[in-house]
Amino acid sequence: MDHIQCSSCNRQVIPRLWHYSPILGRFRYLKTQHLCPFCGVEMYTTGGSINFVGKIVLVLLFLLTFSTIRRALNELGPVGNILASVIGLTIIAIIYLTAAKAVWRFIKSFISGVRNLISK
Numbered sequence: 001m002d003h004i005q006c007s008s009c010n011r012q013v014i015p016r017l018w019h020y021s022p023i024l025g026r027f028r029y030l031k032t033q034h035l036c037p038f039c040g041v042e043m044y045t046t047g048g049s050i051n052f053v054g055k056i057v058l059v060l061l062f063l064l065t066f067s068t069i070r071r072a073l074n075e076l077g078p079v080g081n082i083l084a085s086v087i088g089l090t091i092i093a094i095i096y097l098t099a100a101k102a103v104w105r106f107i108k109s110f111i112s113g114v115r116n117l118i119s120k
């Protein structure tokens with residue numbers, strides 16, 4: 001196993017691993033602290049990214065926020081409608097641009113694939 005130099009005691013050590021549940025642990029993977037077995041200093045941590053349940057909650061939160069903003073804009077009347085249109089158009093433009101980029105990447109890879117076939 002690879003040894004890592006501890007930045008505190010400068011020894012070459014195999015880190016001792018400590019798994020723990022991070023903040024909002026239900027929605028994230030376990031975090032792992034890599035501790036120096038000699039001086040106990042935390043060298044680095046890994047893990048803790050958002051898990052499947054967390055992603056679902058994030059999407060729900062996003063939708064909830066979006067509908068709340070929409071309702072607030074509705075209460076503003078005509079100004080709110082204009083704002084809602086601008087926000088909506090911006091989001092649609094972003095979606096279209098992302099889709100266009102994906103299509104462009106696909107076309108490029110298709111062309112280079114055809115070129116490879118011809119040159120063989």
Ligand SMILES: [Zn+2]
Nearest residue numbers: 006009036039
């Ligand atoms: Zn150490």
